[in-house]
Amino acid sequence: MTIESHEIVLEAGRAERNYWRDLWRYRELFQVLAGRDVAVRYKQTVIGIVWAVMRPFLTMLIFTIIFSRIAKLPSDGDAPYALMVLAGLLPWTFFSTALGDASLSLVTNSNLISKVYFPRLIIPTATIVVSFVDLLISFVILVAMMVWYRFAPTVNILALPLFVIMAFLTSLGPGLWITALNVKYRDFRYIIPFMLQFGLYVSPVGFSSTAVPEQWRLLYSLNPMVGVIDGFRWCILGGNSHIYWPSLTSTAVITVFFLWLGIRQFRKMEKTFADLI
Amino acid sequence: MSDTVISVEGLSKRYLVGHQAARGERYETLRETVTRGVRRFGRTALDMARGRQIIQGDTVEEFWALKDLSFEIKRGEVVGVIGRNGAGKSTLLKILSRITEPTKGRVTIRGRVASLLEVGTGFHPELTGRENIYLNGAILGMTRAEIKAKFDEIVDFAEVEKFLDTPVKRYSSGMYVRLAFAVAAHLEPEILVVDEVLSVGDAEFQRKCLGKMKDVSAGQGRTVLFVSHNMPSVQQLCTSGLMLSHGTALYRGSIDGTIAQYMSSLDQTSRQELRSRKDREGDGRLRVVDVSFHDERGNHVEAAICGQPLRVRIHYESRYDGQEMPVDVAFNLRSNNGILLTCFANIQTGAERLAVHRKGYFECLWPKVNLRSGSYMSTLFVGVEEQTADWLQNAFQIPVEEGNFFGTGRLVTRDHGDLVMDQVWTGAPT
Ligand SMILES: Nc1ncnc2c1ncn2[C@@H]1O[C@H](COP(=O)(O)OP(=O)(O)OP(=O)(O)O)[C@@H](O)[C@H]1O
Ligand SMILES: [Mg+2]
Numbered sequence: 124m125t126i127e128s129h130e131i132v133l134e135a136g137r138a139e140r141n142y143w144r145d146l147w148r149y150r151e152l153f154q155v156l157a158g159r160d161v162a163v164r165y166k167q168t169v170i171g172i173v174w175a176v177m178r179p180f181l182t183m184l185i186f187t188i189i190f191s192r193i194a195k196l197p198s199d200g201d202a203p204y205a206l207m208v209l210a211g212l213l214p215w216t217f218f219s220t221a222l223g224d225a226s227l228s229l230v231t232n233s234n235l236i237s238k239v240y241f242p243r244l245i246i247p248t249a250t251i252v253v254s255f256v257d258l259l260i261s262f263v264i265l266v267a268m269m270v271w272y273r274f275a276p277t278v279n280i281l282a283l284p285l286f287v288i289m290a291f292l293t294s295l296g297p298g299l300w301i302t303a304l305n306v307k308y309r310d311f312r313y314i315i316p317f318m319l320q321f322g323l324y325v326s327p328v329g330f331s332s333t334a335v336p337e338q339w340r341l342l343y344s345l346n347p348m349v350g351v352i353d354g355f356r357w358c359i360l361g362g363n364s365h366i367y368w369p370s371l372t373s374t375a376v377i378t379v380f381f382l383w384l385g386i387r388q389f390r391k392m393e394k395t396f397a398d399l400i
Numbered sequence: 401m402s403d404t405v406i407s408v409e410g411l412s413k414r415y416l417v418g419h420q421a422a423r424g425e426r427y428e429t430l431r432e433t434v435t436r437g438v439r440r441f442g443r444t445a446l447d448m449a450r451g452r453q454i455i456q457g458d459t460v461e462e463f464w465a466l467k468d469l470s471f472e473i474k475r476g477e478v479v480g481v482i483g484r485n486g487a488g489k490s491t492l493l494k495i496l497s498r499i500t501e502p503t504k505g506r507v508t509i510r511g512r513v514a515s516l517l518e519v520g521t522g523f524h525p526e527l528t529g530r531e532n533i534y535l536n537g538a539i540l541g542m543t544r545a546e547i548k549a550k551f552d553e554i555v556d557f558a559e560v561e562k563f564l565d566t567p568v569k570r571y572s573s574g575m576y577v578r579l580a581f582a583v584a585a586h587l588e589p590e591i592l593v594v595d596e597v598l599s600v601g602d603a604e605f606q607r608k609c610l611g612k613m614k615d616v617s618a619g620q621g622r623t624v625l626f627v628s629h630n631m632p633s634v635q636q637l638c639t640s641g642l643m644l645s646h647g648t649a650l651y652r653g654s655i656d657g658t659i660a661q662y663m664s665s666l667d668q669t670s671r672q673e674l675r676s677r678k679d680r681e682g683d684g685r686l687r688v689v690d691v692s693f694h695d696e697r698g699n700h701v702e703a704a705i706c707g708q709p710l711r712v713r714i715h716y717e718s719r720y721d722g723q724e725m726p727v728d729v730a731f732n733l734r735s736n737n738g739i740l741l742t743c744f745a746n747i748q749t750g751a752e753r754l755a756v757h758r759k760g761y762f763e764c765l766w767p768k769v770n771l772r773s774g775s776y777m778s779t780l781f782v783g784v785e786e787q788t789a790d791w792l793q794n795a796f797q798i799p800v801e802e803g804n805f806f807g808t809g810r811l812v813t814r815d816h817g818d819l820v821m822d823q824v825w826t827g828a829p830t
Pocket of ligand 2: 489490491595
């Protein structure tokens with residue numbers, strides 16, 4: 124063991140000077156906790172994986188029937204409607220499980236928080252990693268669907284990792300913010316599922332964002348998931364879908380804003396978590 | 401480099417606690433209910449707007465768990481931290497291990513701290529023993545390489561080789577505790593902070609762990625802070641002591657001095673009180689002078705531990721000289737909010753005749769304490785030959801500490817009422 128002789132001073136309201144370095148030092152714990160959450164999720168392997176795959180698949184079926192067959196909304200270009208829905212559903216499912224699970228993560232790990240020290244940021248972030256693994260697994264149905272429809276991707280698909288990262292960051296900011304507030308104001312627990320349910324219908328998941336009237340489009344893009352979903356569609360559906368730059372820009376700006384807000388709120392409240400929980 | 405590894409200056413910690421205002425016994429008017437509701441809502445909204453902590457209850461009170469505490473600890477010292485329930489020991493350890501922040505004052509720590517406030521923190525029942533060793537080790541601050549290097553030693557220590565790849569939910573409770581202890585015993589930080597964790601687990605294994613920790617501190621000059629109510633183990637393990645009382649340091653010095661100070665403070669508060677109380681009823685043929693608690697083997701203890709046996713000794717002085725006669729000794733237990741929980745009485749058990757001496761004690765053995773941590777008030781009654789001899793309202797309190805009631809290695813905490821019940825769970829198809 125390396126004996127590093129460092130000196131720590133503990134004082135009220137002392138800003139952690141080495142906050143980020145400390146976080147880096149605890150990266151192993153992050154790996155272990157994320158590993159634990161993933162392992163526990165998929166321990167009863169069949170249920171875990173089947174669930175990750177079935178949920179978006181069934182939602183895709185329902186949305187395709189409702190929005191395409193009944194409401195007769197158009198798809199992006201000539202892309203099959205089901206494929207378009209799926210391309211939007213993947214990032215949305217990720218966003219909603221990430222937010223939902225992260226907001227409860229500190230409370231479910233209250234035992235850890237009141238008994239050991241580590242940068243608290245690790246817990247919600249590790250939880251989001253689990254939703255991320257779900258996302259990666261559900262790409263399997265995407266591939267299967269593309270084969271089924273004999274739909275070949277274009278070079279745009281190469282940009283997908285970029286949007287996956289964007290989806291991650293878009294979830295992280297609000298996730299941290301809500302997580303911190305949820306420790307103090309436990310009522311948030313009841314609000315979040317409602318908000319997410321609502322968000323599913325106002326985000327362009329079951330329909331293309333081109334279905335939104337032009338004059339409302341910019342306002343609509345204040346929802347950061349619009350840019351992410353559009354991006355996913357652009358990558359997956361190739362030339363059938365177009366990137367709407369204003370919405371992408373607003374997503375980027377709002378994501379950065381929420382990251383800043385989330386981290387700030389989290390850091391401000393982090394020190395009192397152990398007393399409150 | 402200085403030899404002082406921990407220095408604490410003027411340390412204070414404040415908690416905010418909410419109280420329910422005392423209600424009229426029977427009913428209150430709607431108007432009162434409404435005004436209180438509105439006032440409470442107003443305060444919550446205000447707190448929320450200011451981003452402050454929201455406290456349940458009608459009035460908020462500040463509570464200083466630590467007050468202006470100062471002391472220093474040198475490298476290689478093994479310090480026993482003792483004090484009564486609520487003295488602030490756990491709060492101090494939580495501050496030192498950075499779990500919570502001080503309200504005032506300052507602590508300087510030189511070296512890597514590992515804290516052990518509970519065994520098996522973060523153990524997950526679905527994961528295997530192997531996975532849990534890595535998980536728990538990482539949580540306690542070991543690096544993966546360190547755990548890997550000590551892995552075989554840990555497994556040997558816990559004696560669970562055969563079950564390494566079994567989920568720990570299939571472990572017997574004993575195996576679970578041993579595995580949890582084994583990881584903890586192999587921590588090698590420069591400063592180790594240990595709260596009452598050793599009060600769970602069987603005696604043999606406890607001794608093994610203490611031995612291991614002692615080797616660590618003696619051999620490698622590591623510093624240990626050790627909180628316990630178990631004076632023999634404190635005496636055995638520690639080189640110096642710190643006694644806390646109501647959040648301040650009453651004594652800092654040799655371990656023997658600290659323990660002596662602690663014992664005398666206990667005597668002062670309980671012993672004289674009962675003897676000198678005037679508000680008693682009864683004809684005085686027998687007077688209770690003291691009540692003391694003992695463990696299974698009869699050693700004096702400060703508090704009961706949930707799940708462990710407890711002997712309650714009711715010491716008296718009387719006019720009789722060893723005659724066996726009909727006596728009626730009873731004490732009841734009330735919870736914090738005044739609810740009568742139960743009553744202990746010799747006549748219920750059929751032991752209606754007991755020997756009464758000039759000076760002596762009646763002992764009630766409670767084979768398995770099934771109260772959650774907290775303090776329980778008791779009223780005491782002694783009748784001799786069907787006449788009240790001594791009757792003391794609120795005669796004494798039984799402090800109860802969290803314990804390993806179900807033998808799972810996890811402490812039963814006080815979140816779900818006052819009582820813990822033995823129980824067996826199964827599942828079956830219908
Ligand atoms: N999060 C909290 N909020 C409010 N009060 C608290 C909190 N944590 C502890 N306290 C109070 O602070 C006081 C000191 O508690 P602490 O746990 O440090 O005592 P202790 O010396 O460890 O006692 P014990 O021997 O029972 O373990 C107690 O009165 C307790 O009620
Ligand atoms: Mg304690």
